[in-house]
Amino acid sequence: MHQELRLHGHIDDSIEYYVTVAAHQAEGCHFYERDDxxxxxxxxxxxxxxxxxxxxxxxxxxxxCEYMYGIDQPLPDLLKREVKNRLVMYGASYRDNGELEFCDDTSERIPYDTIFEEGHAISNCFFFVTGSIYGALKTQQEGLLCLLGKVLKRTPYVAANDDARLVDELFGLLGHKSHFYLIRLLNKKHQAYAELFRNLYFKYRTIPDEEYENLTVLAQRLGISDHQQKRIRIAVMYAHRDNRMVVDEYRDILVDCHLxxxxxxxxxxxxxxxxxxxxRNKIPPALFDPLEENLKYDKLVDQEQDYIAETREILSGLLLNRLRLDQAITRDDMVRLLEAKRLAMNNRDYLFDQILLETSKACDEMVFAGADVASVEKLSSIIDYFEHYERSVTEINNLAFMVGVRIEEPVLRGLQRSCKALDRLDQGLFDRxxxxxxxxxxxxxxxxxRKVLILRQALRQGWSxxxxxxxxxxxxxxxxxxGRLLGIVKEQLRIKYARxxxxxxxxxxxxxxxxxxxxQDGEKEPFPEQIFYDVMVNVEKEFFYLQELLPRIIRDSDIALREDFLINSGLDRFYIEELENSYLLRHGLDERVLSAVRKSTDGRD
Structure with a gap:
């Protein structure tokens, strides 16, 4: 059995340290020295x-350290779902052919800001070993990587800040004469910011303005950079169970496609x-961007669709000097470009934007060489229409899928302007x-x-x-x-009533x-009877699905039965998937038991 000695202290009001030394006879180990x-x-x-x-x-x-969003995760680690942690060995670098090599120069000074910028924003670990490895430093490093590398990349105790179990797991891989030294550094200011944001996000999901102001004031008082604030917020949002399940499934699909x-x-x-x-779940796009970039999503969609070929043909008119510009891109062409943009966004086809970027670059080069500047002005007009469309898509999707989204006057005025701009090209184009x-x-x-239909009617009829x-x-x-009634009713049914x-x-x-x-809030006004009735009916449907249908669907992989319930129940499909995920978690089932059924359903969307 090994023993452990621990040393805990603070460098200043920002940095806290925990040092753990493990050895078979650790009580006689003198391992630290401190002055002012x-x-x-x-x-x-x-x-x-x-x-x-x-x-x-x-x-x-x-x-x-634990991988967090904000750290560039190497592709080999991204492809392995079991890899959880970032590991950097002193004196190690990659050759041009991708092979890892070591050198004897392992000394380095690292500022604390760099540690928490390049690694985890809150917690990072350092280690060294004596007694079980010998030779030149590069030989020692190669040996340590072979002994500990696989475990260090995969162990959950790094993220859990459980140094006792972490050291116990690692020490068991070393020789009986070994001494293992672990230094964990915590950024107390980042930790305080993360804890406040976690409490607010897990409570509200959409944080009220006054609460978010408190968060901003805390960040300013602690001197936390905007970049670190963003990294911490994204990491906290990813840690939410519902968010993690969505992002992990997204990654798994991209990994399979990449391979x-x-x-x-x-x-x-x-x-x-x-x-x-x-x-709908207010998961930031930044959680998906690194996955798509590292796993080369745009390279996987390599079949050029008809709308892409049509886009190339239309935009090429800007580059032909022999044509008059007002003939190069007509109003009908602009409508076709917007339809192509719609299809590209629906298909997540980034080739459309790449063509637009290439055209813009070519126009700039032509003007620089002395061509008429009108080609750039025409392209700017085209881009303005695309921006009208993209902003409208974002705002309308937020309204459609986000619960509790703020209804803001500037957004609605912007939608009115975009509707008028697109309908000037072709009446009813915005609606289509x-x-x-x-x-x-x-x-x-x-x-x-209901919100989408109201917005559609308002824009058609010119409401104020x-x-x-x-x-x-x-x-x-x-x-x-x-949503509030549903939560209260389900809780009351759970604790007071029979099925x-x-x-x-x-x-x-x-x-x-x-x-x-x-x-809860002093609300004395009676709530509408219809909403309570809808809640009770939907709760009964939910119980029926979870008790009667879902076990059969899982057992038989019955795609038709699930789809029939989704169509006829009228329940929100996203909510059904949340219920399914909770059911799988509660019964200890792997989410893959439903993946085939869900994929088949989605394939018909």
């Missing part, structure tokens, strides 16, 4: 120094659905581009559909902004109330729900 300026952790041939501004190391070992070198229409439809789910696909989306929920705000906010209030609820029980339950609302 420097803390030394040392053993024969190895040393780490912590001073006011940074860390200096000599000897063997390395640094490791195969191609992406099918069914898989592309699944990725699009997950992006829509991300919008923005609403046709959305209203046929199977994942559009009941309240989201105030009228639009009133109508949309009424639906949002009903949506929020439905079957009589009409007498329902009346009592309604009174209990009203009393709870009064206790």
């Amino acid at each position: 300026e420097v803390l030394r952790i040392f053993s024969p041939g190895n040393e780490v120094r912590l001073d006011r501004t940074g860390l200096r190391h000599w000897g063997n070992g390395g640094t490791f 195969r070198g191609t992406i099918s229409r069914q898989e592309n439809a699944r990725l699009t659905r997950l992006k829509t789910l991300a919008t 581009l923005l609403f046709k696909d959305l209203l046929s989306n199977k994942f559009l929920g009941f309240y989201g559909r 902004v105030d009228a639009m705000i009133d109508a949309l906010q009424n639906v949002s209030r009903d949506e929020n109330l439905y 079957a609820v009589t009409w007498q029980d329902r009346s009592a339950l309604r009174d209990e729900v009203a009393a709870i609302l009064v206790c």
